[in-house]
Amino acid sequence: MHTVRIFILRLLVDPSEPEALRGAIQPMPEGAAQPFADEQELLKALHRLAYPAETSVAERGTDETPDR
Numbered sequence: 392m393h394t395v396r397i398f399i400l401r402l403l404v405d406p407s408e409p410e411a412l413r414g415a416i417q418p419m420p421e422g423a424a425q426p427f428a429d430e431q432e433l434l435k436a437l438h439r440l441a442y443p444a445e446t447s448v449a450e451r452g453t454d455e456t457p458d459r
Contacts, residue, residue, distance in 0.1 A: 396418065396440075396441055397419040398418055398419060398437070398440065399416070399417045399424075400414065400416050401414045401415045401417075401424070403415075411429070412427075412429060412430050413426075413427065413428055413429070414426070414427060414433075415427065416433065416436050416437060416440065418440045425440065
């Protein structure tokens, strides 16, 4: 079964650095915006927000497998 997750992605463009990827990603319908300063931080935030159970297990450093 598929799960649909919705996020608001805000990109902040600095005219002096138009190639820089900065902004915030926020899970919907509720949740705090997670700022990011580059592509790697965006990917980490997206993974953390999209898969919170897996992230919490990884952060604890255990071998537990989360239920899905």
